[in-house]
Amino acid sequence: MRMICAFVVLSLARTASAAVLTAVPVRPLPLSAPAAAVFGSVCASAHVMAAPLPLSFAASGMLYAPALLPALVPAAVPALAVAPVAAAVDSPAPVEAESARAAAAFDGSLPVPSQNETVVPAALGDGLRAMRTDDEPWLASVVGELIRTRTGRRVLRDIARLESRRGYPVIVEVARISNNGEFRYDSDILVMDASHRRSDPALVAPIMAHELQHVLQRAMELPTDALELEIESYTVENHVWSELGVAPPRGSFAAQARRRLMRGGDVFVSWLAQQYKNNFSLHGRTMAEYIRKVMEQRAGTLKRIARAEKDVAIAERAVEVMRASGMPETAVAAHEREALEPAQRRLKEAQVTLAWSERDLALLSDDAGRARFRAYSRGVIRRARALAH
Numbered sequence: 001m002r003m004i005c006a007f008v009v010l011s012l013a014r015t016a017s018a019a020v021l022t023a024v025p026v027r028p029l030p031l032s033a034p035a036a037a038v039f040g041s042v043c044a045s046a047h048v049m050a051a052p053l054p055l056s057f058a059a060s061g062m063l064y065a066p067a068l069l070p071a072l073v074p075a076a077v078p079a080l081a082v083a084p085v086a087a088a089v090d091s092p093a094p095v096e097a098e099s100a101r102a103a104a105a106f107d108g109s110l111p112v113p114s115q116n117e118t119v120v121p122a123a124l125g126d127g128l129r130a131m132r133t134d135d136e137p138w139l140a141s142v143v144g145e146l147i148r149t150r151t152g153r154r155v156l157r158d159i160a161r162l163e164s165r166r167g168y169p170v171i172v173e174v175a176r177i178s179n180n181g182e183f184r185y186d187s188d189i190l191v192m193d194a195s196h197r198r199s200d201p202a203l204v205a206p207i208m209a210h211e212l213q214h215v216l217q218r219a220m221e222l223p224t225d226a227l228e229l230e231i232e233s234y235t236v237e238n239h240v241w242s243e244l245g246v247a248p249p250r251g252s253f254a255a256q257a258r259r260r261l262m263r264g265g266d267v268f269v270s271w272l273a274q275q276y277k278n279n280f281s282l283h284g285r286t287m288a289e290y291i292r293k294v295m296e297q298r299a300g301t302l303k304r305i306a307r308a309e310k311d312v313a314i315a316e317r318a319v320e321v322m323r324a325s326g327m328p329e330t331a332v333a334a335h336e337r338e339a340l341e342p343a344q345r346r347l348k349e350a351q352v353t354l355a356w357s358e359r360d361l362a363l364l365s366d367d368a369g370r371a372r373f374r375a376y377s378r379g380v381i382r383r384a385r386a387l388a389h
Helices: 093-102 131-149 150-166 192-196 200-220 227-244 253-263 267-274 286-323 329-364 368-387
Strands: 006-016 018-027 048-051 128-130 168-177 181-183 189-193
Touching: 006 150, 128 131, 128 150, 131 150, 131 168, 131 192, 150 168, 150 200, 150 227, 168 192, 168 329, 181 200, 189 192, 189 200, 192 227, 227 267, 227 368, 253 267, 267 368, 286 368, 329 368
Parallel strands: 128 168, 168 189
Antiparallel strands: 006 018, 048 181, 181 189
């Protein structure tokens, strides 16, 4: 599927007071779309939102597949299991879309109150839960830093509202991963690298805000490969750096992004587009040009599916021949592991990517969908430009 993972290769030199690293980004991520299940494990690309920062980074081998609205599942993707999307009472909009609206997208802005909102979060941070109970103190320390900032409070309020509407919190897992943090679309889990347990919470909070913004964006019906999604999350991240009065580690990808963002929104957008080569912005394009890019991606994905199906068929035939020849099951199992399973994973990955493309094209075929995306793009660019010094 369309990889929208912001993979950045990082080398980290840590001391008690600072972390120095270099970054070579490989690829960004998407956002938006409801949750559902895709059977089996998937690898290679990943549909995740990832924030680069101080830590060893290599391209991940995981794919997180998006879930699709039942009506949008392409006929060419029979392998995808689709979960129905809950809708708000007396409203055709999905629960998450109702919860996000424009408020979830605006860095540092006051959220637009819901006209029918009846649930008020008890406390900031209520919408987050640590996967492991022994990580709760660490998570609380990061939330404490976010609460010190206006932007952090806005993000946490929106996350708590999201929980109250959809009925479950954002699960935060701390694990050894190949980047600073990532939001996994299909499992709906935010993962932060284990190295953050040893970091100053003030240096983790901006990254957490970046990823939480992706959680909120997921609830919005926007194209998954829009560069604006990353532009917005970096804008949110940079508000938190400024409001905390701290700076990202010198030489880090976060520092590079912040420096360019402060130089001007157009400078930043141009630079970010070079880092996230598989994402593209509506900014600077007509809607027709943007749709054409999505269609080109879809065509390329169909070719990948055809190649993967051929590889699966060849591997399955080889297994049949091996068994018919009386070869030991250990040898058959080895061939399945070395040839069949990788081909099946490539096929699943391509099928999921196709499903995302179909979803995006469906959104952009609708007048309201195009208007929503156009307004979102303009707002994101306007707020990015406002950060320039």
